[in-house]
Amino acid sequence: MAEKLILASGSSFRKAMLVDAGLDIEAVPAEIDERAVEAPLANSGVSPEDVAMILAEAKAIEVSQRRPGALVLGCDQTLSLGDEVFHKPADMEGARRRLLSLSGKTHQLNSAAVLVRDGAVLWRHVGIASLTMRQLEPAFIGRHLARVGDRALSSVGAYQIEGEGIQLFEKVEGDHFTIVGLPLMPLLAELRRLGAIDG
Numbered sequence: 001m002a003e004k005l006i007l008a009s010g011s012s013f014r015k016a017m018l019v020d021a022g023l024d025i026e027a028v029p030a031e032i033d034e035r036a037v038e039a040p041l042a043n044s045g046v047s048p049e050d051v052a053m054i055l056a057e058a059k060a061i062e063v064s065q066r067r068p069g070a071l072v073l074g075c076d077q078t079l080s081l082g083d084e085v086f087h088k089p090a091d092m093e094g095a096r097r098r099l100l101s102l103s104g105k106t107h108q109l110n111s112a113a114v115l116v117r118d119g120a121v122l123w124r125h126v127g128i129a130s131l132t133m134r135q136l137e138p139a140f141i142g143r144h145l146a147r148v149g150d151r152a153l154s155s156v157g158a159y160q161i162e163g164e165g166i167q168l169f170e171k172v173e174g175d176h177f178t179i180v181g182l183p184l185m186p187l188l189a190e191l192r193r194l195g196a197i198d199g
Helices: 012-020 034-041 048-066 092-102 138-154 164-168 184-194
Strands: 005-007 025-027 071-081 084-086 106-117 120-133 169-173
Touching: 005 012, 012 025, 034 048, 048 071, 048 106, 048 120, 092 138, 106 184, 120 184, 138 164, 164 169
Parallel strands: 005 025, 005 071
Antiparallel strands: 071 084, 071 106, 106 120, 120 169
16 A cells, blocks of 8 residues: 655646656645745855755655654755756746846756655655757747746746747756656655555
8 A cells, every 4th residue: 555645845747747656645835935945055055956955855844744654755946057046937027037048058957855754854866957958049038938928937947848848958968857846766766665655
């Protein structure tokens, strides 16, 4: 009998990914201020991968404290261009500026997953993917954003690679699941190891 997994997130993408993989999921969004958790990390030399890990762990621990005995999954994804870490754009102008800043460059997506039970971390992992955006003309960016609309605001990169956003890229290196926000294969392996799912 598989154990119910509590997803410490309101992300419909992550929930769908886990449900599609056959897991019994309950979504319980974490009640944390992500920017407040992240603030002390700025200019401290903490890598973008570690920022994702720290945020994922904070989410899992917060929900774990409200759900004693439950197996809780915390997730977070950062987008980094060199040492700079980006967050979801606040509005369409922010999305336009984000795509302009990524145009013609290679950025990293860092997807962290942390499993916690009763406030204790059982497992943590960061999947990393490298994506090279083709050189984009400003007018094309405007037309692209007009087509995809507010969906651009639901992703740190202002694109959904599983949709029309794939047209923005010339090269993608890394696991598809990591790119869309969750290192699913390592997570499933760990859930099998823990006996939380049938293996």
